[in-house]
Amino acid sequence: MDFEKIAPIIRQSEIFSGLNDKEIISLCSLAEEKEYEATEIIIKQGDEASSFYMIVEGTVDVYKEQKGNFYYIHSLEPKELFGEMALVDDSPRSATVKAKTKVIVISFSRVAFHQYLAISSDAGIKILKIINKRLYNAEKQATREIIRLQDTTIFAMAKLAEGRDPNMGCHLERMREFALLIARAFKERSQRYLYMDNEFLDLLYKCAPLHDIGKIGIPDHILLKPDYLDNEEKQIMRTHTTLGAETLQKASQKPIDNYFLDMAICIALSHHERWDGSGYPQGLKGEDIPLSARIINIADVYDSLTSDRIYRKAFSHEEACKIIKENEESKFDPSILDVFDTIEDDLISIKNRFPD
Numbered sequence: 254m255d256f257e258k259i260a261p262i263i264r265q266s267e268i269f270s271g272l273n274d275k276e277i278i279s280l281c282s283l284a285e286e287k288e289y290e291a292t293e294i295i296i297k298q299g300d301e302a303s304s305f306y307m308i309v310e311g312t313v314d315v316y317k318e319q320k321g322n323f324y325y326i327h328s329l330e331p332k333e334l335f336g337e338m339a340l341v342d343d344s345p346r347s348a349t350v351k352a353k354t355k356v357i358v359i360s361f362s363r364v365a366f367h368q369y370l371a372i373s374s375d376a377g378i379k380i381l382k383i384i385n386k387r388l389y390n391a392e393k394q395a396t397r398e399i400i401r402l403q404d405t406t407i408f409a410m411a412k413l414a415e416g417r418d419p420n421m422g423c424h425l426e427r428m429r430e431f432a433l434l435i436a437r438a439f440k441e442r443s444q445r446y447l448y449m450d451n452e453f454l455d456l457l458y459k460c461a462p463l464h465d466i467g468k469i470g471i472p473d474h475i476l477l478k479p480d481y482l483d484n485e486e487k488q489i490m491r492t493h494t495t496l497g498a499e500t501l502q503k504a505s506q507k508p509i510d511n512y513f514l515d516m517a518i519c520i521a522l523s524h525h526e527r528w529d530g531s532g533y534p535q536g537l538k539g540e541d542i543p544l545s546a547r548i549i550n551i552a553d554v555y556d557s558l559t560s561d562r563i564y565r566k567a568f569s570h571e572e573a574c575k576i577i578k579e580n581e582e583s584k585f586d587p588s589i590l591d592v593f594d595t596i597e598d599d600l601i602s603i604k605n606r607f608p609d
């Protein structure tokens with residue numbers, strides 16, 4: 254192994270950056286230079302992990318294989334490492350790494366590295382600390398990615414349910430923005446609900462689009478009727494609250510706490526309840542109506558009033574606020590309604606940002 258050539262390269266890598274000259278030289282004695290042609294597989298998912306690699310020249314692509322499909326994860330460039338899990342455990346490779354171009358790597362076998370740890374324990378601890386940090390960051394990144402995927406799936410599901418009604422346009426996009434806006438303003442004004450923390454706001458934003466998920470069970474001739482509903486049809490339409498809650502309830506039957514589904518169920522069930530007890534499906538009154546559902550209710554009514562309907566034109570922002578405040582005050586939580594004046598500009602800008 255050419256120490257003069259390898260040592261400066263090794264020194265550039267993050268995980269070896271804390272080593273002194275002597276430690277680097279003894280590490281070089283374990284290194285092996287290898288070359289791969291473009292498209293050649295360097296490590297294969299599921300294989301035994303026995304070495305880790307540092308790229309000297311070229312680019313590699315990392316893929317995950319799941320049920321016969323390959324998913325591209327990312328590319329790695331010179332100085333970057335891959336396969337470093339081989340240093341800390343011997344579980345099979347979690348991904349496939351393929352040469353994108355002609356690639357030169359320096360490889361270190363686990364066996365040799367363990368010998369190195371025995372001789373230079375200080376250097377070994379420095380390296381393991383950095384690997385630990387890298388794995389922690391990678392895990393955080395993966396968790397963020399999973400959450401992002403879940404959020405996208407949930408919203409897509411809600412959109413699909415809402416999509417049967419072509420008149421709804423960007424209602425769901427606006428609903429989550431309105432809900433967050435109202436909740437934030439309310440939180441700033443009132444210390445009444447201590448559980449109203451950032452997690453609550455985040456959940457409310459994600460759950461808001463699911464408020465009408467139960468409409469998926471309402472027949473087309475009622476949901477899409479281009480006219481006022483008769484009494485019997487109204488009763489069927491109202492079941493979208495219980496249908497939605499039941500559907501989400503089925504999904505939540507797990508032995509773990511699921512705050513997301515708990516809030517989504519409250520919203521689906523109670524977003525048509527009224528402060529004075531005249532709403533449905535349970536006729537809940539005042540603070541018996543979950544706070545999340547009270548917020549969604551106001552957001553929903555505001556959006557409905559300011560949107561065109563088959564049977565009427567949209568009201569202006571001013572008209573809608575007047576209707577909500579003067580004619581329906583008994584139907585909304587007055588303390589939430591109080592914040593409406595403070596967020597008027599933002600309500601209008603959300604409406605403009607997501608037109609139908």
Ligand SMILES: [Fe+2]
Nearest residue numbers: 464465524525
């Ligand atoms: Fe609804």
Ligand SMILES: [Fe+2]
Nearest residue numbers: 424464465553
């Ligand atoms: Fe709605």
